[in-house]
Amino acid sequence: MTVDAGFVRQIFAGLEQGDGAGFFTHVADDADWTVMGTHPLAGRYLSKADFIAGTFAKLGQVLPNGAQLHVDNLIVQDDIAIVELHSEAIAKNGFRFDNHYCWVCYFKSDTIMRVRAYLDSVMVARLFEENPI
Numbered sequence: 001m002t003v004d005a006g007f008v009r010q011i012f013a014g015l016e017q018g019d020g021a022g023f024f025t026h027v028a029d030d031a032d033w034t035v036m037g038t039h040p041l042a043g044r045y046l047s048k049a050d051f052i053a054g055t056f057a058k059l060g061q062v063l064p065n066g067a068q069l070h071v072d073n074l075i076v077q078d079d080i081a082i083v084e085l086h087s088e089a090i091a092k093n094g095f096r097f098d099n100h101y102c103w104v105c106y107f108k109s110d111t112i113m114r115v116r117a118y119l120d121s122v123m124v125a126r127l128f129e130e131n132p133i
Helices: 005-016 019-022 048-062 121-130
Strands: 026-037 043-045 069-077 080-087 100-108 109-118
Touching: 005 069, 005 080, 005 121, 019 048, 026 048, 043 109, 048 121, 069 109
Parallel strands: 026 109
Antiparallel strands: 026 043, 069 080, 080 100, 100 109
């Protein structure tokens, strides 16, 4: 099944508008999500709930207005979408968390089944060093 670029852009618009819940309706409950790197958010999450608890919930404790994600580029082929994003967030202590991401998303129909997420590990580590949870 081929994923439509317009559809992918539409579901990521939820994240851009701060609607994480809307975005996550398009993620399988048993999604396999790996956050690459060596930092407090890195790891393999074998469910949507574990991913949210291990990343978004932690970020929510140190970024009062959330990660504020924005899509920079989108490449779609067959059932894979490569989404480049950046954040424009400010941490509780005033640290600018302007990180850059690349999410490689594997779809089945209109549902994200697997993601490999790449980001600046040093910036994430610094965020949590300066804003412990």
